[in-house]
Amino acid sequence: xxxxxxxxxxxxxxxxxxxxxxxxxxxxxxxxxxxxxxxxxxxxxxxxxxxxxxxxxxxxxxxxxxxxxxxxxxxxxxxxxxxxxxxxxxxxxxxxxxxxxxxxxxxxxxxxxxxxxxxxxxxxxxxxxxxxxxxxxxxxxxxxxxxxxxxxxxxxxxxxxxxxxxxxxxxxxxxxxxxxxxxxxxxxxxxxxxxxxxxxxxxxxxxxxxxxxxxxxxxxxxx
Numbered sequence: 600x601x602x603x604x605x606x607x608x609x610x611x612x613x614x615x616x617x618x619x620x621x622x623x624x625x626x627x628x629x630x631x632x633x634x635x636x637x638x639x640x641x642x643x644x645x646x647x648x649x650x651x652x653x654x655x656x657x658x659x660x661x662x663x664x665x666x667x668x669x670x671x672x673x674x675x676x677x678x679x680x681x682x683x684x685x686x687x688x689x690x691x692x693x694x695x696x697x698x699x700x701x702x703x704x705x706x707x708x709x710x711x712x713x714x715x716x717x718x719x720x721x722x723x724x725x726x727x728x729x730x731x732x733x734x735x736x737x738x739x740x741x742x743x744x745x746x747x748x749x750x751x752x753x754x755x756x757x758x759x760x761x762x763x764x765x766x767x768x769x770x771x772x773x774x775x776x777x778x779x780x781x782x783x784x785x786x787x788x789x790x791x792x793x794x795x796x797x798x799x800x801x802x803x804x805x806x807x808x809x810x811x812x813x814x815x816x817x818x819x820x821x822x
Contacts, residue, residue, distance in 0.1 A: 602805060603797070606755060609641045614664035615801050617759060619752070620646060623654040625733040626678070627750065627759050628801060632667035639675055650676040655733045658682040658722070659761030660744040661689040661696060662776075665801055670720040681724035681732055683739060686746030692719030697744075697778055735759070740790060742783025743774050749790055758795040763787065764814065766798065766806035771817045774801070784822040791818040 600608045607618045612630025616638065619625040624642065629635070642648050653676040658666050661682070669690070673680055688694040726732065726748060728739035735750040743762045750759040762774030763786055777783045791814050798810040806813060 602799065603755060603757075606752075606757060606799075607641070607646070608799070609638050612637055612667075614667075615799065615803075616665075617799060618642070618646070618653075619733065619735075620648075621734070623733070624648060624652045625655045625657065625735070626653055626672065627657050628659055628665040628761070629656065629668045629672055631664050635668035635671040635675065638668070638672060652676075653678045655724075656680045657726075657732060657735070657750065658686070658690060659750070659759065659801060660747040661686040662744065662762065665761070666690050666720065670718040673720060679723040680720055681726055682722045683737070683746030683748045684725035684727060685739075685741070686744055687722050687725045689744075689746075690719065691721050738790060738793075740783075740786035742779045742781075742786050743777045745778070747786070749786075751793055751795065756794070756796040758790060758793060758798045758810065760790070760798050760800045762801045763790065764798065764817075765800040765803040767803045771806065771813065772803075773821070787814070787818050788822050791815045 602608055605620045609616050612634040614630040616628040616630045639650050642650055656669055656678045669680055682690055689696045726737045730737040735752050738749040740747050740749050740763045747761055765772050765774055795811045798806040
């Protein structure tokens with residue numbers, strides 16, 4: 600699905616993932632495991648491009664519904680994987696992933712690894728706050744995970760929000776299963792200072808128009 604010219608969302612991967620189409624292709628998140636064929640098919644059949652045109656895979660954080668098939672797609676395309684340095688060891692399998700408290704924590708611990716286990720992936724690029732990658736500015740927005748990032752595209756004035764915020768068609772919400780609510784509120788205030796037209800999140804639907812105005816209003820009420 601083309602959101603605006605050059606920005607596509609791949610449907611049916613159980614978590615939003617986006618492809619930026621320019622001279623090279625950039626993939627933001629990969630959805631749940633066992634969906635790499637859908638992403639590759641979209642590149643070939645909808646975009647009429649080759650998998651090898653995909654040069655960069657950017658992961659907004661280490662949760663399985665965002666990194667599920669990163670290893671497969673990396674091998675199929677030869678793309679480099681990027682993630683914030685604070686989440687890099689978790690996605691590479693060198694550290695045990697922290698989980699939220701309560702019921703969601705039990706789901707993460709027991710059910711997700713059982714049914715949706717994904718292979719670790721070694722990131723070639725470890726991002727820091729303010730880094731530019733594939734024309735996107737990396738914004739460190741911890742709270743959902745230690746290394747959660749948003750990505751701002753100055754060319755299209757789109758903010759890719761990962762799971763920091765989501766929009767379900769009725770209201771903006773803080774991403775569920777966040778590890779540190781105080782941190783994520785600070786992160787929301789950080790992105791609220793940016794001027795963007797559209798917000799694309801890891802779940803839910805696009806927030807537009809005047810997305811940054813609506814995020815600033817949300818931040819005033821909730822942080």
